[in-house]
Ligand SMILES: O=c1ccn([C@@H]2O[C@H](COP(=O)(O)OP(=O)(O)O)[C@@H](O)[C@H]2O)c(=O)[nH]1
């Protein structure tokens with residue numbers, strides 16, 4: 001086709017609410033002839049009226065509506081960019097934006113001028129339009145951009161730092177030279193930026209190239225702006241500190257009955273102090289669920305008149321499930337019983353958000369010292385957390401990466417929620433509960449609370465290996481479907497030992 005100078009690619013997954021404004025803004029580009037550009041809308045599994053809304057907004061601008069090859073934003077953008085590369089002359093411009101974005105009227109003309117001036121890749125400035133995110137959260141997210149950019153490229157930038165799917169463009173020559181955009185399910189723009197960097201192609205990040213994008217918290221891509229905004233908003237709205245709550249204030253706020261459950265196993269050294277410290281006025285029901293302790297754990301509970309039951313099976317998760325079955329409170333709080341420095345703050349902190357905020361789930365967090373002999377290293381505790389749980393959540397459940405101690409046993413939730421989810425019987429219980437609660441009620445109905453500092457009893461590295469396998473199994477089941485490991489094989493000199501992880505799951509109690 002003669003005279004065609006640019007194609008604008010717009011990937012879309014169910015964007016009927018916003019795509020009209022996007023296409024209208026593209027149809028309304030000034031300073032560039034109608035026949036000099038086309039819009040390619042790439043539908044990714046749309047089940048709504050995205051295509052119809054787009055067609056209605058296109059006016060006399062050429063709009064191609066095609067289906068993506070593959071699923072996810074990277075595939076959709078790639079499909080469109082490949083098509084554009086085939087339609088344009090070698091010095092033509094492949095530009096792309098998102099369906100929830102509205103380019104400025106001179107967006108395309110400014111970029112075409114930049115190409116005439118020698119630009120090969122262009123990053124536009126993305127401003128966030130309508131949003132319901134706290135200002136501080138928005139500011140924090142925007143401040144991340146230069147840090148990310150520096151981490152990605154090791155470079156400073158001239159006018160700004162952005163090169164995002166909402167506004168990026170390359171010449172056809174450049175696209176062909178670097179070998180197309182990698183079709184990732186998210187952050188394909190960051191991947192493309194790295195590719196360009198690797199090929200030594202300079203990116204012009206021009207302040208005059210502007211788009212406004214929606215500040216929605218729930219986007220379509222599994223990573224990206226919406227996930228970042230949601231996380232930042234959550235940090236402002238759902239983070240608590242135990243010091244904000246007092247016994248009197250919580251008594252005044254208390255409308256529901258409360259069960260407090262302590263899973264125990266050989267904790268005679270810490271249980272007494274914990275039971276003596278719990279502010280009993282707030283708690284309707286206190287239960288110790290013991291895992292066949294061989295020390296004085298049970299005696300410590302019974303001496304204080306605290307109900308103690310022995311779990312029939314073994315495993316921390318099984319104890320928690322058993323505790324749930326043997327209590328009736330509308331709100332349930334679990335606390336680990338190996339805490340050496342327990343204070344009233346643990347109970348107040350866990351109950352505070354449940355009693356005063358619109359949440360169904362609360363997770364404690366704390367600073368974790370690591371004790372070795374007489375020496376203590378601040379913030380070095382939590383080996384399974386740091387080496388497995390945190391990377392895993394970042395990889396597969398980015399919204400849950402906000403939880404500072406994802407394996408903490410300090411958990412509070414509504415009975416209704418807890419009875420609706422399965423409980424892995426071993427150490428997989430905490431990560432499973434986090435993921436299942438997130439799927440059941442969403443991040444906005446979850447909270448975390450700073451409980452101060454917590455020193456736990458350290459298990460040996462060999463025992464943590466088994467714990468890690470239990471955590472990984474529970475997480476994998478929620479990511480990739482059923483997996484069941486055999487025994488954990490640990491090679492030893494000329495031989496190996498086998499340890500059996502606890503990976504069975506108790507079914508939801510409400511399905512009984
Ligand atoms: O599986 C997906 C996810 C997203 N998108 C589209 O990719 C663009 C960017 O998605 P989103 O707004 O969720 O990303 P964010 O702005 O949050 O990074 C939007 O046009 C989406 O409709 C898509 O085509 N398929």
Ligand SMILES: O=C(O)[C@@H](COP(=O)(O)O)O[C@H]1O[C@H](CO)[C@@H](O)[C@H](O)[C@H]1O
Nearest residue numbers: 381382383384385407408409456458459
């Ligand atoms: O989070 C982790 O990585 C592990 C191990 O922590 P350390 O490396 O011993 O500080 O901690 C979990 O298990 C402890 C019992 O062994 C519990 O007390 C912790 O709450 C739990 O997070």
